[in-house]
Amino acid sequence: MIHPSYKELIEVINNGQDMDEAPLVTSRYSIVLATSKRARQLIAGAEPLVKTRGKKALSVAVDELYKGKVNILPSEEEE
Secondary structure (H helix, E strand, O other), X not given: OOOOOHHHHHHXXXXXXXXXXXXXXXXXXXXXXXXXXXXXXXHOOOOOOOOOOOOOHHHHXXXXXXXXXXXXXXXXXXX
C-alpha cells in the first residue's frame, strides 16, 4: 500500500488554492510526473529537503511533496 495515497497527495498539494482558481493537480498523472522529476533530481545529486535514512529517491520525492517542501508550478510559471 502506498502511503500517502494519491488522493491524499492531491488534497495536500491543492490545499490553499483559491476557490475560483483551477486546482494545481487534478489527476494521478500529475503526481507521477512531479515525483518522478524530483526523484531524478535527487538521483543526480540534489539534497533531500526532508530527513531520510535509507529511503529510495522516489519515496523521498513523495515525502517532500506530501510535506509541502516541493511545489508544483502551473505550466506558465515553469522555466
